[in-house]
Amino acid sequence: MNSNENKMGRREFLQVGATLGAAAGLGVAVAAQESKTFGRAVPVVISSANGLRATEKAMHLIRAGTDTLDAAIAGVNIVEEDPNDITVGYGGLPNERGVVELDACVMHGPTYRAGAVGALQNIKTPSKVAKTIMDHTNHILLVGQGALDFAKMYGFKEENLLTDKARELWVRWKENLSPNDDWIGEDQRGFSRPTGTITCLALNEKGDLSGCTSTSGLAFKIPGRVGDSPLIGDGLYVDNDVGACGSTGRGEAVILSSGSRIVVENMRHGMSPEEAILDVLKRICRYTSETRWLHSPGKPKFDVNFYAINKKGDYAAAAIYKGSKFSVHDGLRNTHKDSGYLFEKA
Numbered sequence: 001m002n003s004n005e006n007k008m009g010r011r012e013f014l015q016v017g018a019t020l021g022a023a024a025g026l027g028v029a030v031a032a033q034e035s036k037t038f039g040r041a042v043p044v045v046i047s048s049a050n051g052l053r054a055t056e057k058a059m060h061l062i063r064a065g066t067d068t069l070d071a072a073i074a075g076v077n078i079v080e081e082d083p084n085d086i087t088v089g090y091g092g093l094p095n096e097r098g099v100v101e102l103d104a105c106v107m108h109g110p111t112y113r114a115g116a117v118g119a120l121q122n123i124k125t126p127s128k129v130a131k132t133i134m135d136h137t138n139h140i141l142l143v144g145q146g147a148l149d150f151a152k153m154y155g156f157k158e159e160n161l162l163t164d165k166a167r168e169l170w171v172r173w174k175e176n177l178s179p180n181d182d183w184i185g186e187d188q189r190g191f192s193r194p195t196g197t198i199t200c201l202a203l204n205e206k207g208d209l210s211g212c213t214s215t216s217g218l219a220f221k222i223p224g225r226v227g228d229s230p231l232i233g234d235g236l237y238v239d240n241d242v243g244a245c246g247s248t249g250r251g252e253a254v255i256l257s258s259g260s261r262i263v264v265e266n267m268r269h270g271m272s273p274e275e276a277i278l279d280v281l282k283r284i285c286r287y288t289s290e291t292r293w294l295h296s297p298g299k300p301k302f303d304v305n306f307y308a309i310n311k312k313g314d315y316a317a318a319a320i321y322k323g324s325k326f327s328v329h330d331g332l333r334n335t336h337k338d339s340g341y342l343f344e345k346a
């Protein structure tokens with residue numbers, strides 16, 4: 001450990017600001033474009049903005065010799081168990097009927113295995129259930145009642161995941177859905193639906209990679225809706241020869257683009273993490289065709305974030321719109337950084 005820490009202490013922290021090619025030929029009008037690759041420090045742990053405690057915890061465990069997947073899951077568990085994060089685990093916002101349904105997946109690079117749960121109710125830590133599916137079955141994804149029965153069989157305790165805070169937000173959303181119903185809301189201006197998820201990617205000094213993504217999904221979703229987060233290749237993908245990627249944001253857009261898988265494939269073919277991410281974000285913008293999802297051609301009304309790391313320890317995060325941050329422990333410091341982006345917000 002000490003020799004690694006000394007090595008890390010000597011490492012320079014590099015920030016490479018790269019301006020990628022112009023929008024010509026991309027089919028989208030890129031108003032602003034900024035990307036950043038950071039690196040290289042090994043071990044390194046990156047996460048979404050809500051994962052600063054996760055990166056701290058995972059780095060601590062990796063330095064103590066813990067496997068990268070166990071480290072990432074332990075980090076994510078902090079946020080899953082935190083009632084104040086209304087986008088993940090306990091305290092997550094419920095579906096349209098007021099029931100919290102959680103999605104999560106894990107992927108272990110060294111053994112190329114994965115586990116996942118979709119629409120899981122009543123269990124605070126879906127990432128641990130996903131790991132148990134990986135360890136104890138020949139399957140990858142269990143959903144709904146089957147996932148809950150499985151979790152109970154392995155000793156997970158059923159709990160009410162709907163906190164008062166989440167319940168009140170759900171009630172406000174319901175009351176303000178329409179000016180033409182019988183609910184008397186505070187106002188009739190509508191209610192924005194908060195988004196969020198945690199993804200956490202870990203690389204150790206041997207070059208082994210793992211990742212975990214966990215979410216309560218789209219707030220007030222149709223019951224049974226499963227987003228990108230539990231889908232291997234969408235909300236998370238890990239290839240121990242290349243790198244790892246996780247996502248947050250509009251899951252349907254990530255699913256349509258096979259986002260995390262394509263980011264990793266882009267890195268396999270030589271792109272830096274930020275180039276790999278921006279390429280997929282541009283595809284998402286280009287392919288979004290339904291006018292209800294567009295501010296203007298090529299400018300979606302939603303956002304998507306990817307977080308990527310390669311085997312060498314280069315890492316980046318980027319979103320469609322400026323303003324996102326991500327968490328990283330680069331071996332020296334645990335901090336938030338600004339994500340790259342395609343566009344300034346209108």
Ligand code: ASP
Binds near residue numbers: 216217218228247252
């Ligand atoms: N990606 C998540 C989902 O679509 C939600 C989010 O990250 O905001 O379920």
